[in-house]
Amino acid sequence: MKRQLTTAAVAVVLFTLVLGAGYPLAITAVSQLAFPGAANGSKLTRDGRVVGSRLVAQAFTKPVLDARGRPRHDAAGDALTAPDPRYFQPRPSATGYSATATFFANRGPNSAAARDFYRDALAAYLALERPHDPSLTARAVPVDAVTTSGSGVDPQISIANAHIQAHRVAAVRGIALARVDALVDQSTDGRFAGIAGEPGVNVLELDLALDRSESR
């Protein structure tokens, strides 16, 4: 038994050195040399500053102002924000789009709280989009727009969702809908090999492209 334990101890230490240090360090070295962009978080920059990652959704919000133009706060003292209508909006998030403290929203299939959440999310979506797309009905709102994603930082929205929001973005920015729709198409990732997964529109890439096209 004592012999076995000694062998086991040596084996665990050796394997830890090989698999716990050698292996991850070698993978890191190769990754950093061969594909530094991907291995370092697929960061997107504007004017040389990091403004996010193409893989992580972020909020596109603006402060809510009171009558005198000062930011309003909620009961807890946090600044109130609302979706910035100049930008495409990502899917709802239960985590405030945190990439460093992720958790599942865990809304159950038969949960009354989940029903209330969907009802509110649907109403908010329609309130934001319908003024610019009068023919929009609740039945035409795609499901990704009113459900929380798994990660809370789903970087994509469905193509249907993007084309609905395009009406608003075009109207608020005062540019042609066709131009916004073209940008949506450019920011759309298709299925892998035309088969796997679902197509989606990368919101951060799209919004950055919008800002770029306007400043040009």
Add this chain to the structure above:
Amino acid sequence: MLQGFVQIGVFFAIVVALAPLLGRYMARVFGGERVALGRVVRPLERTLYRVLRVDPEHSQGWKAYATSLLAFSFVGFLLLYLILRTQSIHPGALNPQGFHSATWDVSFNTVSSFVTNTNWQFYGGETTMTYLSQMAGLAVQNFLSAAVGIAVLVALIRALAARGERTRGAGDAIAAPDGIGSFWVDITRATLYVLAPLSIAGALVLASQGVLQDFSHYLHFTTVTGAASQLPGGPVASQIAIKMLGTNGGGFFNVNSAMPFENPSAFTNWVEMGLMFVIPASLPFTYGRMVANRRQGVAIFGVMLTLLLVSTVVVYVAEQHGTPAQHLAGVSTHAMSGSAGGNLEGKEQRFGIASTSAFTALTTVISCGAVNAALESFTGIGGLVPFADLAYGESVFGGVGTGLYTMLLYVLLAVFLGGLMVGRTPEYLGKKLAARDIKLVTIGTIVTPFAVLVSTTIALATKYGRPSVFASGPQGFSETLYAYMSQANNNGSALAGFTGYVAPNAGNLGAHGITFADLLGGVTMLFGRYVPILVVLAIAGSLVTRRVSPAGLGTMRTDTPTFAFMLGGVVILVGALTFFPALLLGPVVQGLTTRLF
């Protein structure tokens, strides 16, 4: 829907095509034959044996093999516990966020979880674990616990393949008549020839697609609209590759493979599904070759694949339908131009319903436990499938090694039942089964359900189980049942509302564990892992010396569709009969009602 079935069909076709190839390779590796990779690996392998002072030609009896296994797991347990409990003094470069250690009870749960190939997680990786803990602690056990599972399987196969006292088995290194192989050789070869090369390839593919692989601080930055935000870092790809390949399932991030930094695209989703599926799918072919009757492996593979496909299709159809809560809120879950519809709550747009369903069915039958969506948000029927998959007790593909040795117990059980039906002494591969063997098989197949039901009952019947439950109504019951099914079967997936650790701040500040859930879960995992392993090794020890008698007219063949059908029936009956009453109370109720709770 058709597109979804095409996705699922193409993926399965690819793996089914690859499995016989890897199966043949592993048969060569564990038969001690030369393989091409040996040129690179052989020197390292020899060095390891020399340092360990292990004679690779020495074959151990089952008790010695079991002792080595337990000693190895015990030391691994101690080292991992030590690493997790000393986070405060980990070097800064490997702990850039300055995390402290989690509490002792959740650490016990976590260590039990990773040593047993469960990877049940009461903690959130990116807010709890230092880079050192992740890569040198958790990821190492991802390799080693997988290697242990493969080793036990290989030992059992050798015992079945041995032709009795006089002759040697198929190409293996059996020197002693009652030897079932060398544990040290088996884990070393499993690690160096199978797990490590595939992990290296997988990790590089994942890192090239956007899975993180660095050691940087979490980056503070300002978003487009001027808000302060953070991006994480860490050696993720190297850990995710082995997390899938070793069917461990423990995510670097709390939301596991739903996190874009762990699973950035539909392509990586296929890579991760492939990594988790490829070894369990190949091992039946390895088995067929090692017992020199490939049809045996094909029959078992056929049963497993059929049950898996049924699971996948049921999840997909159910999830495409949407949930009562969504319909009652007026949300349309039907497909439309530019959206595939379905229950996207807790799911990612890039995977969609079809790839999420395939991932979910795979991760629950395979005993991987990684998830790319929130299981708690699945529909009643879609959520019933993971329960049913766990009820198979790892026999349908199952964890690496673990799955096939569990299935072989079911095979022996089916042989016994068949023998009763035709009134002959049951025999398998020419070896007559004795009363003691069948007793062991029975124990091996019921200990895990026993652990599930007893632990669930203790948690539900006492007030101590209550703080862990998140949802109300039948979902609360489902959470508890699933937690103990998952832990006893060493799966690791969860209805994530169920908690055992409350960490209000990042870095474990002010955190406390729910001691009852942590300890009961940890003990359940250890029990569900080591008792079946000991049973399997004991069976191997008794079968290895059994003489092979020639097949006669009355011998029941075990490589025919008839037997495969019977085997499937035994798996379903044992799983369903054991858990059916419990499943009625949770997911079935939810699937049948549109009431909200």
